[in-house]
Amino acid sequence: MPPLIFEIADEPLNVPALAASLANRTAGALASFEGWVRDHNDGRQVDGLDYEVFKPLAQSEGDAILEEARQKFQVTAIRAVHRHGMLAIGDCAVWVGVIASHRDEAFRACRYVIDEVKHRLPIWKKEHYRDGTAEWVNCQHPGAAHAHHHTQDHAPAFAEADMYARQMRLPEIGAAGQAKLKAAKVLIVGAGGLGSPAALMLAAAGVGKIGIAEFDLLEASNLHRQILYAAADVGQPKAALAADRLRALNPFIQVETHKARVDAETLPALFAAYDIVLDCTDNFTAKYLLADSAILFGKPLVQASIHRFEGQLLTIDPASDGGCLRCLWPEPPPDGMIGNCAEVGVLGVVPGLFGTLQASEALKIILGLPGALDRHLLIMDALTLATRRIARRKDADCALCGDRPTIHALSRPTAQPFELAADDLTAGMLTDFRIVDLREPEERADYPLPQAIQWPFSGFDPANPPFDSSAPVLLVCGGGVRSLAGARALRARGLNEVYSLVGGAKAFAQLGRQAAE
């Protein structure tokens, strides 16, 4: 295996010594490239350059580039060095040397390495102009970009750092902060009303790896708040749509999709693969699983939840003394006690605001900025614009993060004995059941159930069901939450043949489709 050496250097480069270090009897050619600091850029007189390098990532990316070159070309050895720190006009900023048996291979490998280094290394330069000003600029000149295996088919005609020029100008971010963003891995669970703006903002900010965990298909009723998607996409899987949208927005980042449901089986590996997780889900089961995962697997979790015109936001940081979701509310409320978006409605801008705040919290954690919500809960009402930031502390008696925790693993779902999944139902059973639709009139258009008895949950009274108790009853709602609460309430009154359909009317519609096929 030919020796490959990639270095980030703080001291001036000794070019003759670098070339001499590659001397080898079997090699017939040395091709080298030197990049110098020039005295002008974009028509402005430049005095000097400040290179900022995020060393851990630059080193691993540089090593990877040399390894790729070794595999693509017949070379004997490659050495590449990039400067870090303050450079004057004429200084050597980058040097690449390749030795090979034949000059063609040496030239091609050298060209490959310098192009990839320019394109991929997390290095930013600040140009100091003769007029005394300074500005962060891209390390690659406009128009020089070319297609890369790790970008889209249509690589943009600008460098990655061009996208971030305005935020890199902030002294709190700069090149070092931008490199931290590039190295960060953020998982977004739920690509809906909260996840849409969160994902867009994080991708635009240059978070290097974004994971999208989402199993659902896009529905028309999602579009008013789920701004990742377009009307033409209805019916498509949301995870793939989200990934395409994010890659189109920022082709320089990595986007992964996770299409399985988040549960006790899938969450450990997901938490292991990311640094920060955003909880953009819409139900208590997922929220408590994610909160438990944050503590059990030791990763910060930014949670947001919406109720009509208001929302709540908090960060669970296992390293903080601010505690967890269970410190506030030890158990999720019983099903049906507090409605979800499908049931109570939601104004699209409200998850829009809170998803954006989740992205903001993630950026603060990555960049080490002050004001993270790990010791507070933020409550905001979009109507009154009243905001409260309420201090919270770890509860010593918390079953998850307290002094003597009793929760040591993620809970696994135990099906209620009166819940039926679509898979459990046969066509014969369906003809025996009375179907009762608990949705409100305006919800029924999504998945019409013309054969059902209509009993909107807003008028639900378990003492007066609109059916007699002679036949088994299947309650159907939007997602299976109201129907479960309804079934529980009716069974408490002695109606023992009442069942709730898991997954609601959508699951029922799929069942009908299967039966028709």
Add this chain to the structure above:
Amino acid sequence: MDLDVIRMTLPVRLEYFALLREQRGLDAETVETACRTARELYREVSASHGFTLPEDRVRVAVNNAFAPWDTALAANDTVVFIPPVSGG
């Protein structure tokens, strides 16, 4: 000494969130209360306005910090009742 003098009322600012806001029909109000703890106050307003959430499902914050239910109330405290929410 007259009992009414001992159990003087306190002015307290109350704020409601989410489901409680809907069930109260108000964002906030100032009440004169004889209750001495946050728990007594929640039970009082809960009974007057038909709140469906028992206190073990709700958290109380007093003056912008989460507090135990047995926290003693003082004049002009801001008391906020907060249920969990789950939408997205």
